Amino acid sequence: MVLKTFKIGGIHPAENKLSANASIQALAIPKTVYIPMAQHIGAPATPLIKKGDMVKVGQMIGKASGFVSANIHSSVSGKVKKIDQILDSSGYKKDVVVIDVEGDEWEETIDRSAELVKEITMSQDEIKTRIAESGIVGLGGATFPTHIKLSPPPGNSAEVLIINAVECEPYLTADHQIMLEKGEEIMIGVSILMKGIGVDKAIIGIENNKKDAIAYFKKLAKGYQGIEITPLKVQYPQGGEKQLIAATIGKEVPSGALPIAIGAVVNNVATAYAVYEAVQKNKPLFERIVTVTGKSVAKPCNLLVRGGTPVNDLIEAAGGLPEDTGKVISGGPMMGKAIVNLEVPSAKGTSGILIMQDTESAREKMDACIRCAKCVKVCPMGIEPYLLMSLSEKSMWEKSENCNVMDCIECGSCSFTCPSNRPLLDFIRLGKGTVGQIIRNRKS
Amino acid sequence: MKLLTVSPSPHIKGDESVKKIMYGVVLSLIPALIASTFFFGWQALMITAVSVTSCVLFEYLFQKIFLKGENTILDGSAIITGLLLAFNVPSSLPIWLVVLGALISIGVGKMSFGGLGQNLFNPVLVGRVFVLISYPVQMTSWTANSTVDAFSGATPLGLLKEGLKSGQSVSQLIPSLPSNLDLFYGSMTGSLGEISAMLLLLGGLYMLYKKIITWHIPVAVLGSMFVLQGILYLVNSELYINPLFHILSGGAMLGAIYMATDMVTSPMSPKGQLIYGTAIGIITICIRNFGAYPEGISFAILIMNGVVPLINNYVKPTRFGGKA
Numbered sequence A: 001m002v003l004k005t006f007k008i009g010g011i012h013p014a015e016n017k018l019s020a021n022a023s024i025q026a027l028a029i030p031k032t033v034y035i036p037m038a039q040h041i042g043a044p045a046t047p048l049i050k051k052g053d054m055v056k057v058g059q060m061i062g063k064a065s066g067f068v069s070a071n072i073h074s075s076v077s078g079k080v081k082k083i084d085q086i087l088d089s090s091g092y093k094k095d096v097v098v099i100d101v102e103g104d105e106w107e108e109t110i111d112r113s114a115e116l117v118k119e120i121t122m123s124q125d126e127i128k129t130r131i132a133e134s135g136i137v138g139l140g141g142a143t144f145p146t147h148i149k150l151s152p153p154p155g156n157s158a159e160v161l162i163i164n165a166v167e168c169e170p171y172l173t174a175d176h177q178i179m180l181e182k183g184e185e186i187m188i189g190v191s192i193l194m195k196g197i198g199v200d201k202a203i204i205g206i207e208n209n210k211k212d213a214i215a216y217f218k219k220l221a222k223g224y225q226g227i228e229i230t231p232l233k234v235q236y237p238q239g240g241e242k243q244l245i246a247a248t249i250g251k252e253v254p255s256g257a258l259p260i261a262i263g264a265v266v267n268n269v270a271t272a273y274a275v276y277e278a279v280q281k282n283k284p285l286f287e288r289i290v291t292v293t294g295k296s297v298a299k300p301c302n303l304l305v306r307g308g309t310p311v312n313d314l315i316e317a318a319g320g321l322p323e324d325t326g327k328v329i330s331g332g333p334m335m336g337k338a339i340v341n342l343e344v345p346s347a348k349g350t351s352g353i354l355i356m357q358d359t360e361s362a363r364e365k366m367d368a369c370i371r372c373a374k375c376v377k378v379c380p381m382g383i384e385p386y387l388l389m390s391l392s393e394k395s396m397w398e399k400s401e402n403c404n405v406m407d408c409i410e411c412g413s414c415s416f417t418c419p420s421n422r423p424l425l426d427f428i429r430l431g432k433g434t435v436g437q438i439i440r441n442r443k444s
Numbered sequence B: 001m002k003l004l005t006v007s008p009s010p011h012i013k014g015d016e017s018v019k020k021i022m023y024g025v026v027l028s029l030i031p032a033l034i035a036s037t038f039f040f041g042w043q044a045l046m047i048t049a050v051s052v053t054s055c056v057l058f059e060y061l062f063q064k065i066f067l068k069g070e071n072t073i074l075d076g077s078a079i080i081t082g083l084l085l086a087f088n089v090p091s092s093l094p095i096w097l098v099v100l101g102a103l104i105s106i107g108v109g110k111m112s113f114g115g116l117g118q119n120l121f122n123p124v125l126v127g128r129v130f131v132l133i134s135y136p137v138q139m140t141s142w143t144a145n146s147t148v149d150a151f152s153g154a155t156p157l158g159l160l161k162e163g164l165k166s167g168q169s170v171s172q173l174i175p176s177l178p179s180n181l182d183l184f185y186g187s188m189t190g191s192l193g194e195i196s197a198m199l200l201l202l203g204g205l206y207m208l209y210k211k212i213i214t215w216h217i218p219v220a221v222l223g224s225m226f227v228l229q230g231i232l233y234l235v236n237s238e239l240y241i242n243p244l245f246h247i248l249s250g251g252a253m254l255g256a257i258y259m260a261t262d263m264v265t266s267p268m269s270p271k272g273q274l275i276y277g278t279a280i281g282i283i284t285i286c287i288r289n290f291g292a293y294p295e296g297i298s299f300a301i302l303i304m305n306g307v308v309p310l311i312n313n314y315v316k317p318t319r320f321g322g323k324a
């Protein structure tokens, strides 16, 4: 059978899924957590507590503050030590609530039993409200608040829900593992999302390097209405929203538009699990599965981590920081962010902690562009990285805009491929930033 | 604790490198080099050695004296220029002309533009055409191919052109021309690298496999040559020889596979490459049939090199989500 995939560009980085099939272990609750108020795209949440307050696990401690924003819940029980500003994984100082842990006392409303709740009793509106209240955001890395995706803007209507179970980033296995261990819950979560959005069809796209998950989900799908499993040919960046839609339903989201423009809503598979927990178990989003991995890491693993746990604790659980560490990345190697220190707290968007060796950490010397067109060939958006880089170098922003710099999804395929080690994406980001500003100024 | 490296994504890098690409090309040329040594004797090897050495040397000198940049001779590109220059001249060419060709290729064709990646025209062809125009006699005296004495003295395309000019028809000429099969294996007279279509194809397949080139340019060049010559052949087969003869003889294979595919001087988008390749094929067939020279692919490529910036400007890759 010919596997589906997207048609334009794409690369095949070495998969290095070192933690594949490592079963999910709950990480010990740390003594102190640092819960960021900005764990999502959009406005940071407003803290609801003050120093000295006692909080419980699952208690709302930050309230969404604007249209694009999300609630934040405490991941531990204990006493609020202070509201501070520390460096988070973005590299900037952000508000965090520091909580000294005492015991592990959960909100009584949360159903902590392991029992599977299959029947969906909530109405469409109740589902949306619950998802918004529970602070659920896209767990694939983009951290876009999920409830917004459930309500298409006027004039658009959703036709199909696409579940991103691609996990195309090398090294990361968190989604793979959650699929193997929480299959039923995910299927129910998907059904809930379908009801919330108001569609009767969902497609779960899984890359073919997870054959066990594909087989398992195909079996599960027999018991659920309207959910289809689509195995996909392994190719990066298939987890990109636009690429996944193109791969699964063969339609291209027009440049500058959202997936809903062609009737698609995309959610991550771990998000579907979080939705299950929120709607069926009344459990808000305060913990997630994080892959801790790297070539020198003693025990690459998949951990269940309470939000706000310092990265250092995660690394300790994986056997400690290796001698030859050169770089620590929050997320995957293609799109993750290098973090500045190990006190950075994990958050809703932390899908993995990747520890790179010294030798892998530095970039190689840049050579002249040999016009080999490889960057053009691999770009999944069909734009011209070599050209956009030189336009950025020359500050030719207008031309850059005409050459569709804003289409770039920052997947990094161009920089990954360039034989001359040219930092294409660095310059394209500069172009995107500047052109984006110019466009905003023009509008206002 | 030691400091962590912080840099923007992506954090990993594929294993492509300029050296890998360049030495891949060099490797793919080895079979054809062995064949030309077999057919033309040690002189072929000698010319190649001189050409490669002088290209590398000139690159070093120009870099050091004029560009004052980092030493680039190890990137392999000057070696390719040297090899391909040798492949584009007759084995009897005086050594000093080889050196002159190398000087023009590297000096004028490449370094005057600023070095690797900057040049507009294929350096090898700049050197070759310079020598061809300045020293036409030396560039068109062909030593006999050691295996086929019968065809000594002129290339198949040369024989064809002369014959047609003197009023003979294709069918009268055919007996004195090498067969298409001979052309394919390499039994004929010509430049070093024009010798065996088969081995050049093999090299091309290797480069395709290694993803150094894509199929677009070679297929467009040879395809358009074949189609256009095919039409002419069908119109009047006494004036126009069969299309296979054309794509197997002269520099067609070398040009389509190695010269037109030069990364630096060919278009960036697949569509652009198809347009560029097709135009080269058409111009080549026109020169060969209607022009003064028996062979025209070098000129065709150089002409189209000049059009590449225009093509790049107007022919863009297929954009995701651009249609709606």
Ligand code: SF4
Pocket (backbone or CB within 6 Å): A378, A379, A380, A381, A382, A383, A384, A385, A407, A408, A409, A410, A411, A412, A413, A414, A415, A424, A425, A428
């Ligand atoms: S980072 Fe942007 S320009 Fe580079 S390949 Fe990805 S989409 Fe294309």
Ligand code: SF4
Pocket (backbone or CB within 6 Å): A368, A369, A370, A371, A372, A373, A374, A375, A376, A385, A386, A417, A418, A419, A420, A421, A422, A424
């Ligand atoms: S991949 Fe690198 S060397 Fe090749 S065209 Fe793009 S920027 Fe130039």
